[in-house]
Amino acid sequence: MEGVALEFRRAWHDLLYGKADWRSLGRRAAPLAAAAALGTGFLYVRKQQAPPEGDFLATCTYRCNASDFGGALSKHLPKAQAQIDALQRAARRLRGPIERDLMIAKLKEAQDDAASIMERLLEDWKRAGYFDEPLTAQRPRPAFPGIDLVTQVDESYGRDIGSEVPLCLLKDTRDVSIPRTLSPEDWQAARDALETHGAVVLRDLISSNQVGKLRKHMHLHSSALDLARSKCPPEIAPVREFSAAPFQDEDEDLEPVVSTPGRQHFCLRGRAFEKAVEEAQAGAMPLVWEALCRQRATAGLSQTARPYVSEVQLMVSDPCAVDQFWHVDNASSGLTLVVPLTAIPQEMGATLLLPGSHHLFKQESIPSRVAAFFASLLSANGQPAVVLAAGDALLYDSRLLHRTAANRRYDRTAAVLVFRYDFERPPGMGLAAAQIWSWTGNLLSGVHRFYGKMPGQAKTA
Template sequence: MAWRHLQRWLEANPVVKRSAIIAAKGVVGASAGAVGLALGLREAKRTLQYETPVDVWREASLDVRSSGASSSAASALASVRSVCARNQIQEEDFWAAAKRLRPVEQQLEELHALGLPKDKLHAREDELAAKWKEKGYFDPKRLAIDRATLFGRRLTSDAQGVDIGLLVPPYLPLHGKTTVTTGSVDAPATSPVSWSQDMLQQSEKALDTWGFVLLRGLLTPEDVQSLRCALGLDCKDKRAPPRRAAEVGLWQQQQDPNVSMGRYTYGRLHLLLRGSPQYEMDAVSPHASVAPLVHKHFEIQDMAGNPIFLSEAQLVIADPCAETQQWHIESATGKGLSIFIPLGNVALDRGLQELLPGTHVLHDPRHGLRDRWRRCLRSLCATHGGVLAMTDNVWSAGDALVLDSGTLHRGLANDSLGAPVPVLVLRYDPKDRPAPGCRRSWLLTMTRMGQCLSNVFHLYSWM
């Protein structure tokens, strides 16, 4: 009776009947499409032989503290004075160029790693010094420009994504047993890492294949604790609990009112430290540990005469109950580099970074659009979608996650009731293509694309 009554009612209301038919067809079509998509994903998994996900961290992580002391770095440091003397270069200008992200240290260290005889080594050093001069590394006008000249004392929000002449700490002096005069007031630096050529190549391969690499032990526990104290994360009273995000922000603004901050997701505070005379040098101190990888990554840009700059330095603190971020990219320039360093252990429920492997190639100008999507989808098929930045179920304090800035990623929710999770973020970009390198509409498109890919590959992982 109820069915007949409904049928008569629909016949009496043709507009409602037509709408019901369209809705029913839509449900049937959507169901058929979902079934077809699921079967297609199942067939793709079988064809590609990715029944079990690839353990991406076997290829995309390395222990950077396991290589021991670097003899090439010590040798390169010892030769700086003689190289400068033979080629009429002021030693202070050499270190000034290094502080402005010129790859003089890395190139000299690579040369000494070849193990050449002394006479050939000196000849190659002189050739290298001539190239430095030709590229204008020691141009007095450029060396005279510093952060105070370009930026002055303003709100740190004004420094976002622009070159403000920020100086970074040189890393070669940290490999020496004696004190080296590097010109102006030396910036604080973290413990150096002895990068071998194999480590650099492995890191670059992971960045090219997956869009990220995890550097285990980049900062020592002493470095982490020093940064926590300098950035106000810990109280002087060791018995007191770590400060929450709002308390850290208030403490920093009391020391430097120019520090800007913002909340872009609930429970997560972003403190912008680049441009702060009080905090920027502490914030960029980890550069001393990661500098060789940064220079290696931007090697082609330097050869083309396109220098790089440190375009971002911020502290992100996720309080308990912080919400999951939206999928996003740092930039669409095709070659940016972002580094995330937790200053405390990050467990599974405390806001790990989730990554979509291979999505960085969507902005790679070296490949056509079809090849970009093929490489991206193949990587996602191999890992069954998103992966979490961790080893042994934790993202340890001092373990740096290095991202191609075009990789889709997000911070997950902090579901714990423990201490806040602080992460230091540094970003490097070419000067001719600063972040974001695209319009706001494209950033929003990438957010939607990240959500779509995440949902599709959740289904793929279940099939």
């Protein structure tokens, strides 16, 4: 690699000072041209022998429905209300994969007796201590709320502050709002797609009414003109502009962080607003827990390692917001859930993905990581751009290379809720590593777009 860089510097020096020897330059460029030709040939043959998916995202998209099968499973739970309450507390505090266990139990009902499955499950929960969950949780050490004067690091960002998650399958059946979630069969397919490709799309995770309530809490309002012109329900009508003034009137310390021009991040975790938005993640929790359990096993973490909510934020993309750079949310195991409160068509900042790039961060041999990455990347015929409706969701591995595209509309604002779940504090890398991965994302994105334009028949659904 150093030799190649040296040849580039010599060639550039010769060109700059008019000393270029074209025959010498040709000899120097020959290895690069040969490598490019071999790479192009490999991609062409690969596309002919294993055609990519014409609509890659359709293979990773699943629909959520309001289902009370979690309530039906509650009849097998302990009769004592105190034990049921303890299970609910343990699930909310991310003490264990209780709701994920319920989903697995539902899948196994076809092969075994439901009563015996639940009996074994109750024994496992008892050994794990979920029935002894205390009434009051022991909070982690509070983080210093600001920039450390020595390290210049925000000590409060990403640390565990004891945030809780809402219930899905263990939700009180007397509650009129039953969370929408995946069916057991779709849940099984979604967990495999999430592990293979690093991302899944969940359609209709929350209802239009719930979107409307969340938008009211976040002070996202549609103009009278947009309400009159829009053909969709008023709860999900387009938003022309967003003013943070009423938002900050409720919390004077709520200051936005600008990641790129036109894109504001309001950190809600640990504030009054967190309680208002936490229900948006309820239906995804069984899948979140399954993915976290798999990540914990593959990363070699201890079974006692507990995930936590590392971020809850409102991200607002103003009209004409620019592109984000390619990045990962965390170099370590974790998940990110994005729930849009406005429609996100392609021209308003769709999320661009590099499928399978999370494999590059796994603790495996380099050849196996690269092979898994390219197998996933080349299964998509071009750059996947995730288009979402209000109430849909995107769940992806925190190690997946991704970026939010520019908002090319001058009269539309996009707003999403972002939830992150981690074992270790993000981002897990410094500025230099983040810049290198940004350049790597640009290179891989160019290769992927080139692959999509190569001749070859893509698969159709």
